Amino acid sequence: MxxxxxxxxxxxxxxxxxxxxxxxxxxxxxxxxxxxxxxxxxxxxxxxxxxxxxxxxxxxxxxxxxxxxxxxxxxxxxxxxxxxxxxxxxxxxxxxxxxxxxxxxxxxxxxxxxxGMPARIDVGEVNGRIFVNNSGLGLYPSIVHGRETLQDRLEYGKWPAFLWASLSVLRRYAILEARLRVDDRELVRHTPFIFVGNNRYQVEGFNIGARTTLDSGWLWLYTTREIGRLGLLRFGLRALLRSLRKDKDFDMMRTKEIVIEARHSSRLRVATDGEVIVMQTPLYYRIRPGALRVMVPNTKVESRGSAIAS
CATH class of the missing domain: 3.40.50.10330 (Probable inorganic polyphosphate/atp-NAD kinase; domain 1)
Incomplete structure (x- = not known):
């Protein structure tokens, strides 16, 4: 049936x-x-x-x-x-x-x-809120918040609003001061952004932002060291040219759980799949392996084998 x-x-x-x-x-x-x-x-x-x-x-x-x-x-x-x-x-x-x-x-x-065929994939979670793609702190949620404000109040189109909000946020260029606990490591970072992916994201080349799997059972954390506006521009250029220097330009690590505390704020704007809400810190991230069944093309299931859900 x-x-x-x-x-x-x-x-x-x-x-x-x-x-x-x-x-x-x-x-x-x-x-x-x-x-x-x-x-x-x-x-x-x-x-x-x-x-x-x-x-x-x-x-x-x-x-x-x-x-x-x-x-x-x-x-x-x-x-x-x-x-x-x-x-x-x-x-x-x-x-x-x-x-x-x-x-x-x-x-x-x-x-x-x-x-199609059903497959099981992972979801990420931050303070009880699910994300299927990613969650971000710092510049990105500020840009999205600004874009939504321009769209709602001034009736800008989505892309003009996004561009104007990006320029406004970059002019202010606030640095996020955060303490991160990742497994048995503790990191203190002054950074323009923190990005948490549900499974691994490609961070170099012209296919930046793509994932090849959604069922590995891992979160991936990405964050830069403290850099200014020009440094952020150079970072983006090196990413496109596939010349990023891990541990010098940025941190990239896989984990099951992450705890993030802001050093000077008890509340942060947090983006989850492009939607922005304000959350109380600390932020508790975790992966929920195989928590979601999703219909995918037969060829996608066959190429991943173990992803098939009965």
Whole structure:
């Protein structure tokens, strides 16, 4: 028997475009002889509630249609439940979908909900909040917060708002003073950013930010030593040219748990999958191996073998 399918769509498109998207999905699944219940969220706040509703109605496969923030919201509800997450990439960057090998074309991605295979992947967690991609401190959450403020108050487009917020944050260029406990090591860092990845990220070359696996059972920590604006620019250039010097330019290590304390603040802005909230320190990070089942292309499962979930 085919799995009961629920789809939660959250997109910034206008109401007419949302209705058009809903119709396209309905027609697609009717043509595949699949019964799919489709909900369109009017705001990001509705997404977790709809995911919990789909769980209560005993859907086996619950798909998130949107960007990484939408996928995070549904994944946070489904982790450890045994239910399967589906992914319809409708966002700007779609990092999670790309790392899973899911096509960015809507119809091709929807086809995976019909004939894909479930795999188990890890999720990261910080102070009880799940992330499927990464979590960041320092410059990045400040930029995202500034971008959201410009979008909400001044109605900037996403990319102009991001560029303006980046320039504003770089002008101030605040340094984060933090104490980190990583396994049996303690580090004190004055750094513009701290980045925690759910599994290992590529940090050099033109494919920066990609992951080849999501089921290794490890968090990866990345942070620079204290550098100024020009030093940060040089760091980015060396990353593109594949000439970073580990232990001189930055720290990169794998771990199961991380504890981060800010030396001069009890509260920090924390980004998780592109969403920013303020958290009380210390921040407790941990990996939750195999906590999430997700539908992926058959070829992706076959290439990783052990990722298949029965």
């Amino acid at each position: 085919a799995a009961r399918l629920a789809i939660i769509v959250s997109t910034s498109a206008g109401s007419d475009e949302k209705k058009g998207l809903e119709r396209r999905l309905e027609e697609f699944f009717v043509s595949r002889n699949r019964d799919a219940r489709i909900w369109v969220a009017n705001s990001g706040d509705e997404v977790p509630d709809l995911a919990r509703r789909a769980l209560a109605e005993n859907a086996d496969l619950i798909a998130a249609g949107g960007g990484d923030g939408t996928i995070n919201a549904v994944a946070s509800v489904l982790a450890e439940t045994g239910k399967i997450l589906g992914v319809l990439p409708l966002g700007t960057l779609n990092h999670f979908a790309k790392d899973l090998g899911i096509p960015l074309d809507l119809e091709q991605a929807a086809q995976i909900l019909v004939d």
